[in-house]
Amino acid sequence: MMTFERGNPMPFGATVKSDGINFAVFSRNATKVKLLFFENPNDDHPSSVFEFDPGENRTGDVWHVFVRNAKNGTLYLYQTEGKVNPYEGFRFDNNALLIDPYARALTHSSLFDSFEKDYCSRFPKCIAAKDDFDWQGDKPLNYPLNDCIIYEGHLKGLTASEGGGTYKDIISKIPYFQELGITSIEFLPIQEFDESENFRVNPKTGEKLCNYWGYSTVNFFAPKASFAGDKSPLGAVREFKELVRELHKAKIEVILDIVFNHTAEGNEHGRTFSFRGFDNRIYYMLMPDNLRYYQNFSGCGNTLNCNHPILRNFVLDCLCYWVTEMHVDGFRFDLGSVLGRDQKGNLLENPPVLEQIAEHPVLRNTKIIAEAWDANGAYQVGSFPGGRWAEWNDRFRDTVRLFWRGDEYFANQMATRMTGSSDLYLNTGRKPYHSINFITSHDGFTLNDLVSYNEKHNEENGENNRDGSNNNCSSNYGFEGPTSNSKIENLRIRQIKNFMLSLLVAEGTPMFTAGDEFRRTQNGNNNAYCQDNPTSWIDWSLKEQNREIFDFVKKAIALRKRHWVFRRREFFSGKDMDGNLIADIEWFDELGRKPDWDMQNQFLAYRIDGNDREEHVTENDNDFYIMLNASPHDITVKLPAPQQGRRWVRVADTSIPYPEDFMDEGNEEVLNVQTLYILPSRSMAVLMGK
Secondary structure: OOEEEOOOOOOOEEEEEOOEEEEEEEOOOOOEEEEEEEOOOOOOOOOEEEEOOOOOOEEOOEEEEEEEOOOOOOEEEEEEEOOEEHHHOEEOOOOOOEOOOOOOOEOOOOHHHHHHOOHHHHOOOEEOOOOOOOOOOOOOOOOOHHHOOEEEEOOOOOOHHHOOOOHHHHHOOHHHHHHHOOOEEEEOOOEOEOHHHOOOEOOOOOOEOOOOOOOOEOOOOOEOHHHOOOOOOOHHHHHHHHHHHHHHHOOOEEEEEEOOOOOOOOOOOOOOOOHHHHHHHHHEOEEOOEEEEEOOOOOOOOOEOOOOHHHHHHHHHHHHHHHHOOOOOEEEEOOHHHHHEOOOOOEOOOOHHHHHHHHOOOOOOOEEEEOOEOOOOOEOOOOOOOOOOEEEEHHHHHHHHHHHHOOOOOHHHHHHHHEOOHHHHOOOOOOHHHEEEEOOOOOOOOHHHHOOOOOOOOHHHOOOOOOOOOOOOOOOOOOOOOOOOHHHHHHHHHHHHHHHHHHHHOEOEEEEEOOHHHOOOOOOOOOOOOOOOOOOOOOOOHHHHOHHHHHHHHHHHHHHHHOHHHOOOOOOOOOOOOOOOOOOEEEEOOOOOOOOOOOOOOEEEEEEOOOOOOOOOOOOOOEEEEEEEOOOOOEEEEOOOOOOOOOEEEEEEOOOOOOOOEOOOOOOEEOOOOOEEEEOOOEEEEEEEO
């Protein structure tokens, strides 16, 4: 039989002990707090209710109780009462069921379906969770960023086409990840969200659409229950831990996309089910002149008040939980600039929460990657505050797309992007690896679609093709969508290789989207956030169908991992650092001269000196000569002389038919003519001094 004692105000959440469970929750302005217990996930009514005594069970703003004899796996929710005046920012609702913001797990059910149907029985219940998982000595890998190759994918979508879609199913793909050569997987949000939040329908099929991507968090501590094959109360927690452990055994990191900028509670017309019901005025940014309305820097209806001290602690507690209890290696912060705003919405020069994340002793080796903008005009790529933050570099994305599309006079910018974007990161004391280089991500065209469509085709999203970006910097090269025209197809294949090779030899940290290595398509949909179907799922048959692309990408990854010159920790100086009369990097035009950057158009060539090694490197590397020709014409390139005792050998040339397009290690082709190289239109070549 459960008995109720005073309990402790810290830590927040439900803390399972051998003789019971301590519950603690924050609410400054509630006048009454109730703790509801349930026997089963689908119960219509609580089995018992405890009402907190403000004199006995409250310390400051924390309501707490120790429930003796409560067991691990106990199901619970909260209810609160307080002032109801939206114009003053108070939205207490004594009828609303509330999810504990610190809940470690939720039962598998649909929050938004519960609002439309049988409310209580379908409402997810919090699970008081303590899981004695056998980590077998595992700990986060925490690779240096400059050594990482990040693979971004949707956890369910990686295996759904094969009847999977769970944490456990990802384990079966580990041999594939190892074959490809990636070091790190970045999962789209796996913190609890609700697919049923989207009420639109596909106008072509009439089927209900969903919230597939998951950028609308319901609970930040709980791994998504529907992603678990094990449907027992703590199945998702155990299954996620098993996935992390097995990925780590395979030397693959786990990075989580996390969405601290807003929650699924929406705007003033939204639903109350967690933060809003505990203290709306503290958890959210409200309009200063009318507290009824929410500031909307996220574009999703509300904005979390991340630099309020309560929210700062919440964010740090959450991150530390995922690192210490779940062993993850890093985080990508969606719309990270929101975390740089003060409680009135102004951008701060030194935002406390961003500095605390960067300097927190537990998180010190954890990767922190910002999407350095938000939905209300903030754009901080190159200037994201808080110290050691890395950033998604959309300038790399756009420049590489425009250069290879053949737009004129992007060579200068392309040179800067290929060498780590020093214009963005050098003056702020950061390094090339702080630039997360990408050409595609979940948000936008796949790489195949980037070379197959001039326009987005989002009609099946149910928004009349209004959603998604119109600025794709893409080209279909003569026909919109799939084609049997061999000339167009060959050019598309070449351009895909150009993009991937550029990404993988550029200084910085490369990231690419799952399936781009074998031409995954979304049929021109550049905003497939609502498509939980083959449009978004990985079709693994494409690996063999497009083996040419897969092999090319695999070899490009292996090249990067073998040669530290592509993984520099410092920017190039442009000077001779080792006395061999060759600068660490030298630029050339097609005639072998120093380029006139004002006139340099659709061609780039540069030599990297492998002798100019960095302090952490113990051995010299090979020299490399890299040529990029985005023009419509073939170019005869005059080559610089290789270093004494070496010859130029061809490693890769995207214009040469498969399988000679990328030579195996040790079988590189020695150039018959060491002074000239014919580089065909829209192609890229990598030579090595050997």
